[in-house]
Amino acid sequence: METFNLEPLLSDTSISVALYENVTNASKLKTLIKDGEIHAALIKAEMVLDVFQVLVASSKAFYAKTQNKLKTKLIYTEILFNLSPSNKISECFKLFGVEDEATCVLVVARKEDFSEVDKHVEGDICPLSKLDNLCDKQYLKKLYKVTDEELKVCSLTDCVVSQMAAKEIR
Amino acid sequence: MNLLQQGAEARLFAANFCGRSCIVKERFPKKYRLQEIDEKLTKKRLSQEVKALQRCRKAGILTPIIYFVDTTRSIIFLEKIDGETVRQHIVSVRKMQEDSSYHSIYPMAREIGKILAKLHDADLIHGDLTTSNMIIKTSDNKLDKKTNEIFLIDFGLSFSSSLAEDKGVDLYVLERAFLSTHPNSEELFSVLLDAYKDVSKKSSSVLTKLEEVRQRGRKRSMIG
Ligand SMILES: Nc1ncnc2c1ncn2[C@@H]1O[C@H](COP(=O)(O)OP(=O)(O)O)[C@@H](O)[C@H]1O
Ligand SMILES: [Mg+2]
Numbered sequence: 457m458e459t460f461n462l463e464p465l466l467s468d469t470s471i472s473v474a475l476y477e478n479v480t481n482a483s484k485l486k487t488l489i490k491d492g493e494i495h496a497a498l499i500k501a502e503m504v505l506d507v508f509q510v511l512v513a514s515s516k517a518f519y520a521k522t523q524n525k526l527k528t529k530l531i532y533t534e535i536l537f538n539l540s541p542s543n544k545i546s547e548c549f550k551l552f553g554v555e556d557e558a559t560c561v562l563v564v565a566r567k568e569d570f571s572e573v574d575k576h577v578e579g580d581i582c583p584l585s586k587l588d589n590l591c592d593k594q595y596l597k598k599l600y601k602v603t604d605e606e607l608k609v610c611s612l613t614d615c616v617v618s619q620m621a622a623k624e625i626r
Numbered sequence: 627m628n629l630l631q632q633g634a635e636a637r638l639f640a641a642n643f644c645g646r647s648c649i650v651k652e653r654f655p656k657k658y659r660l661q662e663i664d665e666k667l668t669k670k671r672l673s674q675e676v677k678a679l680q681r682c683r684k685a686g687i688l689t690p691i692i693y694f695v696d697t698t699r700s701i702i703f704l705e706k707i708d709g710e711t712v713r714q715h716i717v718s719v720r721k722m723q724e725d726s727s728y729h730s731i732y733p734m735a736r737e738i739g740k741i742l743a744k745l746h747d748a749d750l751i752h753g754d755l756t757t758s759n760m761i762i763k764t765s766d767n768k769l770d771k772k773t774n775e776i777f778l779i780d781f782g783l784s785f786s787s788s789l790a791e792d793k794g795v796d797l798y799v800l801e802r803a804f805l806s807t808h809p810n811s812e813e814l815f816s817v818l819l820d821a822y823k824d825v826s827k828k829s830s831s832v833l834t835k836l837e838e839v840r841q842r843g844r845k846r847s848m849i850g
Contacts, residue, residue, distance in 0.1 A: 464641040511644040605686035614691045621692040625676040
C-alpha cells in the first residue's frame with residue numbers, strides 16, 4: 457500500500473492505493489461498496505500498467521467532484537470512467553471493474569477510508585511494483601490505440617496516460 | 627505552483643503532479659476581445675493543442691505527455707521537459723564559441739528539419755513555429771550528444787491540412803523567426819531545409835510554395 461497526495465489540484469486530499477492477490481471475496485467487496493459500507497474503487501489489476509495511471513484517473517475524479525462535474529454517480533465509478541479510453545460510461549465498468557471471481561484487485565480509497573476497506577479484503581497485499589508483471593500490455597496497447605511509432609518516443613504508460621487525459625477532446 | 631512565465635495568452639507554472647514535475651499552462655481571457663468570442667477562441671486553442679500533441683506523438687514526434695485537462699478553466703498539465711529552448715541553446719552556443727558560425731549546431735538544425743518533415747507528412751501544421759517552441763531535452767548522459775532530443779510544444783494555433791501552401795507558410799514563419807532572432811542564420815536554416823527535403827515525401831511542392839510565400843513577403847515589404 458502506498459499513499460499519495462493529489463497535489464497540485466487537491467493538496468488536501470490523499471489517497472491510498474493497494475494491490476491484492478489471491479483475493480477470494482471480490483463479489484462481497486462489490487456489494488459492500490454498492491451498499492455504501494466501504495468507500496473505494498476496485499480496479500482490475502490486469503488493466504493497470506503503473507500506479508501513475510491510477511493517480512491520473514483519481515486526481516481527475518476527485519477534482520471533478522469539487523467542481524460538481526462528476527459524469528458518473530460516485531468518485532469511485534468516475535475513477536473507472538477516467539481510466540477508460542472511451543467516453544461510454546457502461547463500457548468502463550466492463551473493462552476496468554473487477555469480476556466476481558477476480559483474484560487480483562487494485563484498491564483506491566481516501567487515505568482515511570483505507571483501513572476500513574483493508575479489513576474487508578480477503579487476500580494478500582503485495583507491492584504496487586508487481587503491477588508491471590500482472591498487466592496485459594498487448595491488450596492495453598490495443599485498447600488505447602497506441603501506435604508503434606508512438607512507442608519509439610514514449611513509454612506505454614505515458615502513451616496511455618496522455619490518451620486518458622485527452623479523451624474528452626475530439 | 628511557481629509562476630514561470632506570463633505570456634500574452636497564457637501563464638505557465640511549474641508544479642509537481644503526483645510525483646512528476648509538470649508545467650501548468652493556463653490560458654486567460656483577453657480583456658480587449660468580446661467575452662463570448664474570447665471564450666470560444668480560448669477553448670479552441672486548448673482543444674487544438676491537446677489534439678495536436680496527441681497526433682504528433684502518434685506520428686513519432688516528441689511532445690510532452692498530457693496529464694490533465696480542464697476545459698472550463700482552460701488549464702492543461704504537461705510533462706515538464708528538462709532542457710532549454712532551441713532559442714536559448716543557439717544563443718548560448720554562439721556566446722561560448724570564438725567564431726560566430728553556427729557549424730556546431732548543424733546537426734540540431736538537421737534534426738529539426740527531419741521533425742518538421744514528419745509533422746507535415748502527417749498533415750499537421752504547427753501554426754506558430756519559432757525556436758522558442760522547441761525544447762532540447764538535456765540528455766542524462768552528457769557525453770553522448772546524439773541522445774539530445776527535440777520536443778515540439780505550443781500547439782494552440784495548429785490545425786490539420788494536406789495543402790502544400792499551409793506547409794510552406796509554416797516553414798516561412800519559422801524562417802522569419804530564425805532570421806529575426808538569430809543573426810546571419812541563413813545557412814543554418816538552409817541546412818534545416820535540406821534535411822526536410824531528404825525526409826519528407828512531398829517536399830518539392832512545399833518548397834515551391836515556400837519560395838512563393840517568400841516572394842509575396844518581399845513584395846509586401848517593398849510596398850510597405
Ligand atoms: N512542457 C514543457 N516543458 C518545459 N518547458 C516548457 C514546456 N511547455 C512550455 N515550456 C516553456 O514555457 C515557454 C512558453 O510555453 P508555450 O507553450 O510556448 O506558451 P506561449 O503560448 O506563452 O508561448 C516555452 O517557450 C518553454 O520555455
Ligand atoms: Mg510559445
